[in-house]
Amino acid sequence: MDLGNQKPFKIHVVSSTESPEFTHLTRALTRSLLIAIDAEWKPTRAGQQQTCLPTVSLLQLACQLDPRLGGDSDESENSVVFLVDLLLIPLPSIWELLRDVFVSPDILKLGFRFKQDLVYLSSTFSSHGCNLGFDRIEPFLDITSVYKDLQHKQPGRKMSKDIKSLATICKEVLGISLSKELQCSDWSHRPLTEAQRTYAAMDAHCLLDIFNVFQHKVIKEGNLNHNLAEPTSLVSNVGLKEILEKNGVCEKIIRTTFCDALDIVRATACFDISQKIASEEGMVLRSQQRSTLPMDESLLKIVNRYGEKLVLKESDKKPKISKRKGKRRSSAGLINKEKQLENLEDGQGPIPWDLSLGGNGSPKFLCDVMVEGLAKHLRCVGIDAAIPHSKKPEPRELIGQAHRENRVLLTRDAKLLRHQYILKNQIYRVKSLLKNEQLLEVIETFQLKISEDQLMSRCTKCNGRFIQKPLTTEEAVEAAKGFQRIPNCLFNQNLEFWQCMDCNQLYWEGTQYKNAVQKFIDVCKLND
Template sequence: MDAQSREPLKVHLVSSSDSPEFALLNQALTRTSVVGLDAEWKPIRAQQTSFPAVSLLQIACQLNAELGGVESGDSVVFLLDLFSIPLSLLWESLRDLLASPDILKLGFRFKQDLVYLSSTFCSQGCDPGFDKVDPYLDITNVYNHLQHKKHGRSISKQIKSLSTICGEVLGFSLSKELQCSDWSCRPLTEEQMTYAALDAHCLLEIFNVFREKILKEGNSLANTAELSFPGAALGLKEVFREHDVSNKIVTMRFCQASSIVQASAYSDVTRMTTLPGEMIPESSYKSTMPMDEILVKIVKKYSEKILLKESDKMPKTSKKKAKKRSSTNRICKEKQLEKFDEWQGVSPWDPSIGGDGCPRFLCDIMVEGLAKHLRCVGIDAAIPYSKKPEPRELIEQARKEKRVLLTRDAKLLRHEYLITNQIYKVKSLLKNEQLLEVIKTFQLKISEDQLMSRCTKCNGRFIQKPLSTEEAIHAAKGFQRIPSCLFNKNLEFWQCMDCHQLYWEGTQYHNAVQKFIDVCKLSD
């Protein structure tokens, strides 16, 4: 997903059954063999006794043929607004998609999404809901297979976030700022739609890395031993070797021959993925293009299925009897938490109580992105010592370093009595808005001279005197690579006194400065 080498992602919001986007979605589902699925809903309340209604369903399709200006092999994402489309018009198509043996479904811990999705459709009269996704491949398992291949030995199953998996496999991390936003509000913002589309699209990108690994390791079309017609595979192998596959005519013939083989080979897979006594006639599914051979192999070897039991469709209730709280106590608690909506009190750096006047913050993991933004405008913003700190550790760090702890975790507010006037709950979801909220709340003075004056990596200060190119090259040896194209530009380099990271005033620097001038309205 390199922005410089790939076309912009095609995203379609489907909010009406008579819209061109709805028609395009139905066409796309007949021209894909792999889809990425994800769903969004309004955040669940602690005492909620029913399943939340799914607000948005994301379907990312990797196309087998050109569609709507999107070339074969590329992907397109459809965002289905379940609050706007009559669910009865989606039920049959979605049921067929989830159970179609010709389409591999990708997801990230999708079982919970399926439970909520089924409940949402049932509540609108589409009964029964959905109880099966087959064939299915969880991206967590894909990641574990990639790790096994990478290290060449068996490793323990790892439970990591989708953002972490993206970082390790694709080289970038997904922003999770909007994960807990209210997805029931309409209209959806551009940021929400982009976030939702990327969550589904990245599943395809991670799967493609996995697919390429298998091809490189010899499980390619030419070496497949599981075809119904091994002789046909040998013929395709020769075509693949002797011709330039980029040639359009050869590619068409190659794909046509492959389709003939797959039509025979995949009939076995269809029988395999259907449970005894559960035969589904082929005519019940939309006509789709057959999977290519490597995809058939992946389905046979790695895919699984999600099957919901009746117990899965019932909301879980706590086994322990909750203590009854009087309405008076509940109101008192709510009022107690309300005081954190507005900052009240004296900051620990205030000169009137012996402070040095320099604002200092500690951003917990829920607002870690805010820490980098604060550093960019010259504010001292630390992050926790450990990756998964206990509340007591955070409180001790804030107390010891005389920082205000910034968080979105309401549970942390219970510890306010331990560090009075040193905890603040950030209300905004987006980093730019969070930055402005903190600046306004704590009345921070931001000037253009302060921008980019702290190390965004470790929060350290820069050495006061800039380094020459020669000094920077010497300082970077064995530590950091400086692009050779910078050597003749007579640039000044700056080095962090703490982590020794080198920075220079290139294009990224000037873009960042301009960004924060605009965000903080410093030019007004």
């Protein structure tokens, strides 16, 4: 994951209400201007019928602390990310805390297409005795709306209505590469890996960074000076009694919720107040120790103009039933089919390069689009690894290419395993998600022998072999004419150059080469 100029931030995993991390979480939630929210759950199989909603395993809260409240030795950072482990922490113990944050008028909540996450989150808490779950988040701002405002509209061209992925938005707005490799990993498995923690934290924290770019642009362009309510000017010097005595106000408050009344009162900027809320049954006294400051003026103006409410209806909280026509397949049939796929996946027979089958003993693989990164890693350790001829190949094309070239097809698509009877042990489903782990899995599964002199012996660009004898600097300059530029700084280093016999790409043993060799020595454990 390339973080570019991303500022470092702290990650706290909260798995117990008795832990220091939980104390830090409760403190940070009352000292935040912005909170970015994200959630992770165990993904369901494609085409699997949902009888109940997925259980959220992890809740990410990225908090941008309010500089007006100052800091101490424990909270010197400007922002911090909390990973709340919902599988380990008792949900009823944090439900009220989260609910209050979700509706607090003093904190702007950020999310990326978060409605589905909120549905699953509400269902998860409801199933653990928190009957109401969560039905709203306000004030709320979706990062997709922010992104559309940040786009530069060109005269005569319509803005694209396509919703960009978060990775694309991060690349365009922040200039960082947000890897989504772990999006579909098993978030219900414990302990979480370090890579999963980093991925989850970054998914939430990048929302803060995107909003900060947006806020700077809005303030710089001065787009907040018209059609805006100014609640602070109305009640900044009056108390609750005067507000209630104004004509029509008391009657209005009687018919509203406590949170709506709090919107009116919060401009008094009082931290410790005894709030008397009128109701039709009488006067109800509620004392509240308030530790959050009212939203600052610039942020309040953004909320007034761009903010929204994320509200769930009862119909949102029920599993969606597929409306596809056709015969229903019994659950027993689905289970049997899954077992057949598992058996096919594990039942590896003779490989096509087996000497007893007439092969030459040299492993050859075909990596489909889901594991293209694995192809480059295999090439780096000297293994012949091709990719499909077309960008979006049909299963028939993949099967044909694997047959013609006597390759084993590597994929993560379980549907392709159905063609096992055609490929006859020429297909393998890769289980790992990360490229280094995928490489080790393939090496161990197919018992490949990797040696140090094999490293960086194939072209990572086209999978071709290098020429047998290295080129001198003069020969390399001649070979590169009109094709590739060789940096001048290499001329006096007496380096050896190697050329791919297929695509003519030139390589030399510079710093990147040495780093790559050392990386794959470590990954393949060649020194052990």
